[in-house]
Amino acid sequence: MTTRHYQLRLYIAGMTPAARRAIDNLTALATDLGQQGEQVDIQVVDILQRPQLAEDERILATPVVIRKLPPPIRRVVGDLSERERVLVGLDIRDDIFDP
Amino acid sequence: MTMAHPDTAATGIQGLDFLLQGGLPLGRPSVLRGGPGTGKTIIALTFLCHGIAQGDKGVMATFDEAPEALIQHATGFGFPAEQFVREGRLQILDMRPNPDDVSGHAIELTAVMTRIDHALKTTQAQRLVVDAMDVLEGAFATDTHLRSELGRVFDWLREHQATALITVGEQDNFSARHGLEDYVADCVIALKQSLEHRVMTRLLRIVKRRGGAHGTSEFPFLLDSEGIFMIPVTGSVLSAKVSSERLSTGIPGLDAMLGGNGPYRGSTLLFSGQAGTGKTSMAAALANSACQRGEKVLYVSFEESVDELLRNQLSIGTDLGRFTGTTQAGQCLVLMPVRAVELGLEEHLMRIMRAIRKHQPDVVVLDPISSLAGRHREDHAKAMLLRLIHLIKEVGITAIATELLADDSQGVSHLDVSSMIDVWIKLRRHEDNGEMNRLITLVKARGLPISSQVKEFRFTPQGLEIEDPYMGESGIAYGTNRHALQSRDEQTLVQLREALSQALRQREELDEINAAAERLARAERDARAMAIDRNIANLERRLAMIHSAKSTVSRSRL
Numbered sequence: 001m002t003t004r005h006y007q008l009r010l011y012i013a014g015m016t017p018a019a020r021r022a023i024d025n026l027t028a029l030a031t032d033l034g035q036q037g038e039q040v041d042i043q044v045v046d047i048l049q050r051p052q053l054a055e056d057e058r059i060l061a062t063p064v065v066i067r068k069l070p071p072p073i074r075r076v077v078g079d080l081s082e083r084e085r086v087l088v089g090l091d092i093r094d095d096i097f098d099p
Numbered sequence: 100m101t102m103a104h105p106d107t108a109a110t111g112i113q114g115l116d117f118l119l120q121g122g123l124p125l126g127r128p129s130v131l132r133g134g135p136g137t138g139k140t141i142i143a144l145t146f147l148c149h150g151i152a153q154g155d156k157g158v159m160a161t162f163d164e165a166p167e168a169l170i171q172h173a174t175g176f177g178f179p180a181e182q183f184v185r186e187g188r189l190q191i192l193d194m195r196p197n198p199d200d201v202s203g204h205a206i207e208l209t210a211v212m213t214r215i216d217h218a219l220k221t222t223q224a225q226r227l228v229v230d231a232m233d234v235l236e237g238a239f240a241t242d243t244h245l246r247s248e249l250g251r252v253f254d255w256l257r258e259h260q261a262t263a264l265i266t267v268g269e270q271d272n273f274s275a276r277h278g279l280e281d282y283v284a285d286c287v288i289a290l291k292q293s294l295e296h297r298v299m300t301r302l303l304r305i306v307k308r309r310g311g312a313h314g315t316s317e318f319p320f321l322l323d324s325e326g327i328f329m330i331p332v333t334g335s336v337l338s339a340k341v342s343s344e345r346l347s348t349g350i351p352g353l354d355a356m357l358g359g360n361g362p363y364r365g366s367t368l369l370f371s372g373q374a375g376t377g378k379t380s381m382a383a384a385l386a387n388s389a390c391q392r393g394e395k396v397l398y399v400s401f402e403e404s405v406d407e408l409l410r411n412q413l414s415i416g417t418d419l420g421r422f423t424g425t426t427q428a429g430q431c432l433v434l435m436p437v438r439a440v441e442l443g444l445e446e447h448l449m450r451i452m453r454a455i456r457k458h459q460p461d462v463v464v465l466d467p468i469s470s471l472a473g474r475h476r477e478d479h480a481k482a483m484l485l486r487l488i489h490l491i492k493e494v495g496i497t498a499i500a501t502e503l504l505a506d507d508s509q510g511v512s513h514l515d516v517s518s519m520i521d522v523w524i525k526l527r528r529h530e531d532n533g534e535m536n537r538l539i540t541l542v543k544a545r546g547l548p549i550s551s552q553v554k555e556f557r558f559t560p561q562g563l564e565i566e567d568p569y570m571g572e573s574g575i576a577y578g579t580n581r582h583a584l585q586s587r588d589e590q591t592l593v594q595l596r597e598a599l600s601q602a603l604r605q606r607e608e609l610d611e612i613n614a615a616a617e618r619l620a621r622a623e624r625d626a627r628a629m630a631i632d633r634n635i636a637n638l639e640r641r642l643a644m645i646h647s648a649k650s651t652v653s654r655s656r657l
Binding site: 011013014016018047048051052054055058059060061062063064074075076077078085088089 | 192193194195196197199200201202206207208209210211213214216217218235
């Protein structure tokens with residue numbers, strides 16, 4: 001199995017409970033993927049600090065995770081509590097979690 | 100506007116600003132709601148661009164239409180939106196949801212606010228439009244927190260002190276459901292469309308206006324390629340400027356009928372008549388003479404096209420075409436052809452008023468106003484015409500209207516607008532001896548000494564001429580008949596005069612004859628008397644002779 005390199009950027013608007021959950025959920029996902037041999041980089045951007053980035057990405061709602069690499073770009077909005085949904089949304093192979 | 104509330108931001112839509120007593124509440128959020136196609140985006144854009152044109156800066160967050168489309172709309176209404184964007188005075192935030200976004204739970208709309216906040220700060224905008232906010236619901240349908248999130252947005256807007264206009268669709272009572280109207284917005288404007296007689300009318304209503312009175316009626320408005328236009332039904336200023344200046348109609352005979360100098364400036368004239376009685380020609384003649392004086396005329400033609408009108412009037416000597424060119428002072432004669440069937444009554448009214456506002460004419464011709472009444476319920480048409488005439492009168496413009504009377508109307512007007520008419524002239528046909536003549540009667544003329552005589556008018560190469568009818572032995576006569584009668588009567592006169600002089604001559608002759616006869620008789624009498632006298636003398640002499648002879652004989656016998 002080839003190793004893939006995912007670059008995910010999580011946009012939050014301040015450290016709200018939802019943002020906290022999103023960070024936790026995404027970190028857990030990255031850890032699990034790492035154990036499957038995938039490489040996942042996570043970058044967290046607070047748009048309250050960098051509003052221009054929100055504009056550039058045309059972000060409407062937070063938290064939102066954007067798959068920057070590999071293309072195509074994928075976005076999932078919410079606290080990322082439903083892992084299935086996140087994996088489908090980010091188009092990350094879910095077969096790696098199959099037993 | 101004199102009644103403007105101090106804490107308002109004008110929308111630039113005159114009628115709306117009037118209803119809002121100056122504009123939207125300054126530094127507060129207002130909601131504009133309405134179904135699809137009611138004109139929310141256009142009104143919001145106008146509010147924004149009007150402010151920018153006045154020196155404000157503006158931000159528009161669009162959830163529905165593409166920024167390019169909005170710039171196109173604004174440019175269409177005469178705002179240099181692209182230039183606004185280049186100069187940093189207008190920023191458009193593309194808030195259209197990404198259809199590929201996968202949404203989950205616990206969504207926060209802080210990003211919307213953050214982006215708007217960022218834009219407001221970088222542009223230092225005083226005005227904000229959030230267009231089609233209800234789209235958020237469609238995009239994040241799973242989220243039940245939308246209501247509280249929206250409440251947060253409005254609270255934040257109020258803190259921000261930008262004058263904000265948020266438009267929302269009517270889908271499932273979006274604004275009511277989320278409590279926008281009751282709690283969060285300081286001013287709520289509702290738009291809707293009503294369809295009547297297969298004609299669509301747009302209506303606007305001020306639902307709520309915190310800290311200010313507002314009219315509760317629905318006000319019709321116009322929305323087309325030239326932007327938005329509305330006239331408040333109520334609240335129009337009632338003091339029409341009254342002028343004592345008289346305006347010549349250009350037809351000496353008509354001026355004479357109106358006391359010598361024509362009607363007052365700013366008065367309303369109505370020419371009523373059946374088909375072919377010369378209403379349009381009368382109106383055109385008046386327009387022509389106004390143009391000759393250098394006044395501006397707006398000619399609203401409901402039946403004839405521009406070319407038809409110019410050609411038809413030229414054929415009877417009224418050359419209106421020479422005034423239609425653009426001069427330094429603008430166009431002297433603006434011809435506005437309107438197809439009566441195309442639009443609803445309100446739309447007609449507003450289009451005419453908008454044209455008046457645009458061209459600022461001295462004289463407005465409405466030819467014929469009856470074509471508006473024909474297709475609509477008559478009471479509606481009457482109400483609309485009354486308003487139209489009132490609005491025109493209000494701005495001190497002389498109005499010339501024509502009214503087509505049906506052939507079976509027996510000359511009775513059905514428009515019932517005479518209360519608004521200052522000078523009412525009836526034109527009719529007089530058919531007699533296989534000929535049609537045109538007659539003109541002054542029904543009323545407020546404040547003018549008027550002629551009560553029915554006159555005749557004719558089209559001559561020199562224009563319209565009004566003539567007194569012929570009153571002869573056998574009554575009043577018009578047209579050729581009048582000429583025939585006139586010449587017949589003249590012949591009779593000649594004959595009579597001849598007969599009279601003949602009789603006088605005879606009389607004189609008779610006197611002479613009598614005198615001569617008398618002389619003759621006297622001569623005869625004298626001659627006879629002389630003859631008798633001679634005879635008497637003769638007889639006496641003979642008697643004397645005999646007598647003397649007898650006495651001589653007797654003396655000798657003695």
